[in-house]
Amino acid sequence: MPSEQSTATAAPPRPVRRSRAPRGSLSSDLILDHALRLLDEKGLDAFSMRALAEDLGVGTMALYTYFRGKDELFRAARDRVLAAYTPPSAEGSWDQRLRAACIAVHELFTGRPAVLRLLAESTGNDDFIDTATAAMDRMLALLREGGLGREDAARAYGTLSRFTIGSALREVRVCARPEALEAFRARIAALPPERFPHLSDLAPELLLATENGGDQYEYGLDLILCGIRALAQQPASAATGS
Amino acid sequence: MPSEQSTATAAPPRPVRRSRAPRGSLSSDLILDHALRLLDEKGLDAFSMRALAEDLGVGTMALYTYFRGKDELFRAARDRVLAAYTPPSAEGSWDQRLRAACIAVHELFTGRPAVLRLLAESTGNDDFIDTATAAMDRMLALLREGGLGREDAARAYGTLSRFTIGSALREVRVCARPEALEAFRARIAALPPERFPHLSDLAPELLLATENGGDQYEYGLDLILCGIRALAQQPASAATGS
């Protein structure tokens, strides 16, 4: 007789899994691997505990022996991604290194769209993993090395992190989606030029900027770094407009 | 006999609504009013079509005669909020007016936390309401007035909008939540100073910056404006680091 498992004559609508999953077939690491793959491929909205279990070929409740629930699983997935962060090699002046560090964080985020959304929506209530804390510490060190005062360093860091999250979010949600880009193009082309003269006039440039998401991040980063450098050359904290 | 409605002797677990809602009791505007109130009070996560219907005292399916579904209702709610935007009065130099316009947008967003999340998660596939488009056009006009080239104006606008969204998100998710602030305080206090020296050293300043979310926005905005002003004084597009 063929080796293929022969008890059922033809598979009815039921899922493919036939028997109990063997005892050691699961682990938190394996679960997280599949969860991140599912998240990257299908997106956060399509993710569910049931879908993840099916992807693993186990019953839904098997997941609950490794994670208290969906939230805990998501936090573990997020930490797994953050742990993968490796700071860029330290070369050049303090601001060049700061620039490189920000870009690395931004790339980490855009590379994991679903995890970015998790991060953006987190209330910051939970502990972060060491690598994330270390990255933060390193950026603060660079800002201090540049000569910024205590308060300026703290606030400049806040500015960089807010811009990085906002930027990565936009890239993931629109720049990286062909349909979204196409919709943007159509919308901007349909605008009545007499009511929105500048928008219509700058349409090609706006489109180009939207298509090249990564470049846009670096462009904005440089604007902020320009302000930070100005801060570094002043004795007191002052970046007020007038 | 008392006036209170007398058919039932004692109300069983069922909801309070007793009879059919009268014919004209509903309207898209009324639905949106309640939806926005619910969204602001309970948050996006607690919102559901069923909860909204109960809040309105109608059956769930009544909502579907006014909106095709949840997405359409959310888009209408978002547009209602965006339509409430009134640009600040035009006074001062171009950069002062740009600053004021950004702050107004930021305040609009932080005032409607749930709608902000909707906006941050939107793929940008859908049309925006006129007021939002007009605000965008006005900002581009100011950047051009400042002397920025076509490409610089487009990209500077992108930078401002990315920072504004990222900043508003952070404020809504952590700065405005006492529990989140408290968690942040506890976390930062528990950090081993020998491993994260700068983070520990700057703990008070980081906390202060997190508590004063709005100030943090203006601080970062000024950093970006500093970069934009530098751009305005140069002939070609150049904000590169070195």
Added chain:
DNA sequence: ACCTGAACACCGTTCAAGT
């Protein structure tokens, strides 16, 4: 037309049970 409840196909999670 406007509003309704029942039903369908989902979801996260609890619980008691199998091995």
Added chain:
DNA sequence: ACCTGAACACCGTTCAAGT
């Protein structure tokens, strides 16, 4: 201990029906 299915309390939405 590890894994299971059934069940519970949700969800958005379709559908046929009432007025």
